[in-house]
Amino acid sequence: MTMIRLARMTLPALLLAATGLSATEARAETRTDFKVAWSIYVGWMPWGHAAETGIVDRWADRYGLTIEVTQFNDYVESINQYTAGAYDAVTLTNMDALSIPAAGGVDTTAVIVGDFSAGNDAVILKDAESLEEIRGRSVNLVEYSVSHYLLARALESVDLSERDVSVVNTADPDMVGAFQTPGVTAMVTWNPMVAEIAALPDANIVFQSGQIPGEIIDLMAASTAALEENPDFGKALAGIWYETAALMVSDTPEGAAARAAMGAASGTDQAGFEAQLAATRLFDDPADAVAFVTSPDLAGTMDRVRGFLFDKGLLGPVAASADIVGIELPGGVILGDPGNVMLRFTDRFMRMAAEGAL
Amino acid sequence: MRAINIRPGRGTALVLGLLPFAALAVAYLAGSALRLAENPSDKLLPALTTLAASIDLLAFTPDRRTGDYLLWADTAASLTRLAWGLGIAASLALVLGLLAGVLPVMRALLAPFVAFVSMVPPLALLPILFIVMGLGETSKIALIVIGITPILIRDLMLTATALPREMIVKAETLSASSWLIALRVVLPQVMPRLIDSLRLQIGPAFLFLIAAEAISSDAGLGYRIFLVRRYLAMEVIFPYVAWITLLAVLLDLALSSLRRRMFPWAEVGR
Numbered sequence: 251m252t253m254i255r256l257a258r259m260t261l262p263a264l265l266l267a268a269t270g271l272s273a274t275e276a277r278a279e280t281r282t283d284f285k286v287a288w289s290i291y292v293g294w295m296p297w298g299h300a301a302e303t304g305i306v307d308r309w310a311d312r313y314g315l316t317i318e319v320t321q322f323n324d325y326v327e328s329i330n331q332y333t334a335g336a337y338d339a340v341t342l343t344n345m346d347a348l349s350i351p352a353a354g355g356v357d358t359t360a361v362i363v364g365d366f367s368a369g370n371d372a373v374i375l376k377d378a379e380s381l382e383e384i385r386g387r388s389v390n391l392v393e394y395s396v397s398h399y400l401l402a403r404a405l406e407s408v409d410l411s412e413r414d415v416s417v418v419n420t421a422d423p424d425m426v427g428a429f430q431t432p433g434v435t436a437m438v439t440w441n442p443m444v445a446e447i448a449a450l451p452d453a454n455i456v457f458q459s460g461q462i463p464g465e466i467i468d469l470m471a472a473s474t475a476a477l478e479e480n481p482d483f484g485k486a487l488a489g490i491w492y493e494t495a496a497l498m499v500s501d502t503p504e505g506a507a508a509r510a511a512m513g514a515a516s517g518t519d520q521a522g523f524e525a526q527l528a529a530t531r532l533f534d535d536p537a538d539a540v541a542f543v544t545s546p547d548l549a550g551t552m553d554r555v556r557g558f559l560f561d562k563g564l565l566g567p568v569a570a571s572a573d574i575v576g577i578e579l580p581g582g583v584i585l586g587d588p589g590n591v592m593l594r595f596t597d598r599f600m601r602m603a604a605e606g607a608l
Numbered sequence: 609m610r611a612i613n614i615r616p617g618r619g620t621a622l623v624l625g626l627l628p629f630a631a632l633a634v635a636y637l638a639g640s641a642l643r644l645a646e647n648p649s650d651k652l653l654p655a656l657t658t659l660a661a662s663i664d665l666l667a668f669t670p671d672r673r674t675g676d677y678l679l680w681a682d683t684a685a686s687l688t689r690l691a692w693g694l695g696i697a698a699s700l701a702l703v704l705g706l707l708a709g710v711l712p713v714m715r716a717l718l719a720p721f722v723a724f725v726s727m728v729p730p731l732a733l734l735p736i737l738f739i740v741m742g743l744g745e746t747s748k749i750a751l752i753v754i755g756i757t758p759i760l761i762r763d764l765m766l767t768a769t770a771l772p773r774e775m776i777v778k779a780e781t782l783s784a785s786s787w788l789i790a791l792r793v794v795l796p797q798v799m800p801r802l803i804d805s806l807r808l809q810i811g812p813a814f815l816f817l818i819a820a821e822a823i824s825s826d827a828g829l830g831y832r833i834f835l836v837r838r839y840l841a842m843e844v845i846f847p848y849v850a851w852i853t854l855l856a857v858l859l860d861l862a863l864s865s866l867r868r869r870m871f872p873w874a875e876v877g878r
Contacts, residue, residue: 326838333840334652354840355649390743390824394838419835420824424738428824433742563672564839566649592649 281479283316286470286487287328288341290321292441292526293365293468295512296494297341302511309489313482332356332473339472339487343396345555347471349564352575352592357474359594361484362491363539367459367466369529370441371396373404374453376434381408381456384436390420390428391438396466399558401438403465404457429453441526442518463531464542465551474594488536488599489608495534498527536603543597544580552577552585552595654843662843678832679851685827687855689745690817693752697813698806700753701760706798708761709768710790719765726758731819738823748820755816756809760802767801768794800874803867807860814856 288297300306301319310317320337322328332340333351339361342350351358375383381404391397398417405411415436420428425443428434429450437447447453459466470487477484497508506520513523533539542548553572559565560572576591578584584591602608616624640653654662667679674681704722707714730751737754741747771794779789818830825831829852836844868875 330837330840350839353649354651355647388826392838393835416826418743418824418826419831420743421822424735424823427735427739428743431739431742433744 281476281483282314283318284338284476284480284483285318285320285336286339287320287322287332287337289323289325289328290516291325291341291468292370292516292523292530293367293532294341294470295516295523296364296491296498297470298515299498299508299512300490300494303508305493306490309486309493312489313486315480315482315486317483317486338476338483339470341468341470344467344469344552345396345399345559347469348552348556348575348577348593349394349559351471351473352577353559353565355592357592357594358471359474359477359484359596360469360471360543361477361487361596361599362470363533363543363595363600364468364470364491364495365530365532366464366468366542367396367440367529368463368531369458369460370444370526371400371466372438372440372444372448372455372458373401374429374437374439374444374447375456376429376436376452376454378435378456379454382410384456385410385414387436388416388418388434389436389438390418390425390434392422393417393419394562394564397438397440398562399555400457400459400462400466402558403462403554404438407457407461441529442516442522445522445525458529460529464547465554467551484599485602485608488603492534492536492603495532499532499534536600539600540597540604543595543600548595549579549583549585552579556585651840651842654846658843659846662841663847666844666847679848681827682829682832682848683851683855685825685831686817686821686829689748689821689828690752690813692745692749693756693817694806694809694813696749697753697757697760697809698802700757701764701805702798702802705761705764705802706768706790706795708765709798710786710794715765715769718761722758722761722765726762728754730755730816734819734823743824748817748825751816751820752813756813759809760805763805764798764802767798771797796871797874800867800871803863803870807863810856810859810863814852818852 286297288294290298297319298321306317306319322331325342328337328340329342329346329350331337332342333354333356335356340351341364344360347358347360373381373384373389375381375387378384384405389401391401401415401417402412405414420437422439422443425437425439426446429437429447439447444455444458448455470491472484472487494508497505498512499505509523509527510520513519513521516523518526533542556565556572556575556577560569560574563569565572565574573586574590575593576584576586576588578591578594578596580595580597636653637656640655643650643653644655663679667677670676671678704718708718708722709715733754734747734751737747737750741750775793776789779793784792817828818833821828821830822834829848833845833848
């Protein structure tokens with residue numbers, strides 16, 4: 251009997267502990283410990299570099315914080331961990347921010363708009379020169395990723411729809427190998443795979459993200475609750491980003507060394523990394539980022555993105571329309587349900603950086 | 609009384625057997641309620657109503673885009689692959705296992721190689737399979753076959769060699785040929801064992817199937833789980849996991865009843 255009672259009492263606790271998701275976290279008066287997750291991508295390499303070279307610690311000390319930066323080998327896992335509450339901030343795209351944490355009820359703020367893809371994502375056809383020839387082919391891509399969005403936009407541009415192709419979900423590490431098998435004739439993926447596949451003799455890039463500039467945005471997003479508890483966390487993130495980004499683009503030996511290090515860390519070299527950087531519109535100047543995020547175009551982009559997500563059923567099975575998740579834009583404009591704002595774009599911290607107020 | 613002599617009655621045994629299931633359900637409900645109280649949109653441990661709505665959507669509502677019933681389409685795709693994989697593996701194992709079990713020359717030829725191959729981790733071969741056989745059905749079925757055939761062969765070989773020597777000698781004295789002995793003495797006695805081995809390999813077969821579907825596919829149970837994993841859609845993943853488990857249990861029961869029906873004499877002494 252005691253055994254049974256013991257089992258009844260401890261099992262739920264064990265289950266919760268095993269998943270590492272204790273529902274209630276003890277919170278200090280003002281939090282000073284924060285955890286940041288990032289994954290390998292050209293526009294996010296500065297975070298790893300900043301952690302390695304002590305830039306993170308320097309900015310954390312300045313605000314009296316402790317910031318732990320963790321690299322994930324699996325992008326989706328890093329977002330899932332953030333959504334589950336194990337991390338306070340994560341690197342992700344505008345689309346994934348809306349469909350994973352925001353649709354999962356985790357109020358998320360885009361602290362930094364780091365870059366947008368201007369060629370890093372591409373539609374590649376085998377033995378075909380024009381996008382129209384994609385009709386009727388099976389397209390290998392990571393379903394529901396920005397690649398899928400890019401495909402939808404590409405098809406739209408030539409008056410086709412997803413009904414005209416069939417989509418095959420394929421894991422991103424296998425893209426390069428898959429393209430070389432005879433059955434694969436169309437693919438949508440991102441760098442560094444795009445560069446490797448494009449180098450194959452029969453591969454042609456027929457559509458790329460530079461043709462929809464500013465729609466695939468790479469962010470450093472933090473939980474709104476964490477930022478409210480201690481806004482210095484947002485300031486530190488901005489400080490880290492702009493110091494590292496400036497170093498990354500600088501035409502100095504230090505800049506070259508930083509690019510070489512980031513290239514090596516992402517499995518290529520300095521030249522390969524600089525080629526990827528060329529296909530990225532990096533916001534190393536905070537004023538540009540502020541201008542981008544406050545421009546009315548962002549509302550149009552997010553409206554398209556949420557329409558795509560709703561169409562694919564990714565805003566939840568019960569979503570009646572794309573309005574279910576509210577998106578707040580700088581200046582107080584809200585797309586969707588104002589009572590359920592879960593994704594916020596703000597120029598607050600980037601503006602501070604632009605004004606030298608960090 | 610010693611603890612080893614306390615035997616539960618029928619009713620007690622039933623209650624005890626259900627207890628772990630009940631504990632799991634209670635733990636889930638408590639965890640789900642706690643997390644949902646904090647964040648009503650939490651995706652990790654969805655409420656029962658969410659699960660029910662999701663199951664309804666997956667199993668009983670046609671998909672908006674394709675018009676398919678997702679759960680059934682996925683199940684059909686996965687079970688087809690599984691059937692091919694298990695079927696090919698069982699046939700190969702029967703032929704090779706019997707050959708090696710009956711003929712010492714064949715045993716000398718095959719046993720070391722099969723023992724060696726059975727130690728290759730099949731999942732490590734997956735990238736090679738995909739390059740060699742493409743991303744289609746062939747590579748997925750091949751992974752299942754590669755994963756379970758060596759073990760089936762070894763098991764059949766052991767069963768065949770463990771048959772009482774006297775039985776073979778007796779057949780010889782009755783002037784049976786090697787072929788006849790294989791067919792009439794050994795085969796009937798290894799068949800029940802093949803079915804049992806196959807039952808034990810259902811778990812690994814599902815593992816290989818799901819691993820292959822996770823990497824590249826456009827339908828299948830593993831495909832769906834790894835697809836929605838991107839969206840932390842536990843309301844899809846939990847029902848799929850439960851469904852896969854149920855399918856495996858049913859398959860196990862079906863094979864078990866097949867064995868009993870086809871080889872009732874093998875039940876003696878079980």
